[in-house]
Amino acid sequence: MARIGFIGAGAMGAPMIGHLLGAGHELVVHTRRREAAQAVVDQGARWAATPAAAAREADFVCTNVTATADVEKVLFGEGGVAGAANPGTVVIDFSTISAVATREFAERLARKGIEMLDCPVSGGSMGAQAATLSIIVGGKAEVLERARPLLETLGKTITHIGGHGAGQVVKACNQVVQVVNIQGIAEAMLFAQANGVDPKKMLVALQAGMAGSRMLDMMGPKMAGRDFAAGIEARLHQKDFGLVVSMTQALGLAMPATALVSQQLNALVGKGWGRDDTSSLLRVLEGANPAANDPGNA
Incomplete structure (x- = not known):
């Protein structure tokens, strides 16, 4: 069994830690606040006060934090992984x-003889809890094979894309397809409402035809039922779209749907709904269209 340092025990990290413990691995977990790790400590993990302490005797160090700057800090900051x-x-x-930053991090770690895989996931907290995540991998194929038994404990689909950063590029593609779709669903809901059509009946018709999709099945009922409780918090999609827009600008790419949805996500978070579900894109549209049939912006 492997010795694993794990940094981050939030909605995604905690169930992943639980699955690894259940498979018999030894886990040392770092969180900024000790109480945030209490649930996994109760399952058998040990808590470490710094990322370095979590990494010191580890065969693998897993990071699951929010932003590029957070990853850089836990890897290379004071008390970071790279120093231990x-x-x-x-x-x-x-x-x-960021895929660009990921490539840089991999190079910096390689100078110390440390390998890196970028393994962003799709499937949300429900996928983490059920160990059915789709894991998108960038890095060396031979390093992936070393890590594969751990990843198979966490997900049902493991796809090696290419070198360092390639996993992050494809995760960005995943977010574009997913959230542009959510925006389209929100616009269809608004259009139906404005024309006096019951959105729930519209949803049944769309699900049975070519417009049917997993996102429609997930987000359509939430919008129609005005259930904006978070599955995935919208602020995380806003963060991801900020990364994508920055990359499109650096590459000189015109991606108008992505740019529009990024603006809508910014508006959503600006209205204070960042910790609500991304289905709240419907509420942003309603606010911009006061003449439309609006059942309420609760």
Whole structure:
């Protein structure tokens, strides 16, 4: 069994830690606040006060934090992983962050003899809890094979895309397809309402035809039922779209749907709904269209 340092025990990290413990691995977990790790400590993990302490004896160090700057801090900041991990350790980053920064991080770790895989995931907290995540991998194929038994404990689909950063690029593609779709669903809901059509009946018709999709099945009922409780918090999609827009600008790409949805997500968060579900894009549209049939902006 492997010795694993795990940094981050939030909605995604905690169930992943639980699955690894259940498979018999030894886990040392770092969180900024000790109480945030109490649930996994109760399951058998040990808590570490710093990322370095979590990494010191580890075969693998997993990171699951929010933003690019957070990953850089836990890897290279004071008390970071890079200063304590042994050569040959594999860093597995499950965060969704910049592909450009990921390549830089991999190079910096390689100078210390530490390997890295970028392994952003799709499936949300429900996928983490059920160990059915789709894991998108960038890095060396031979390093992936070392890590595969751990990843198979966490997900049902593991796809090796290419070199460092490639996993993050494809996760960005995933977010574009997913959230542009959510925006389209919100616009269809608004259009139906404005024309006096019951959105729930519209949803049944769309689900049976070519417009049917997993996102429609998830987000359509939430919008129609005005259930904006978070599945995935909208602020995280806003963060991801900020990364995508920055990359499109650096590459000189015109991606108008992505740019529009990024603006809508910014408006959503600006209205104070960042910790609500991304289905709240409907509420943004309603606010911009006061003449439309609006059942309420609760």
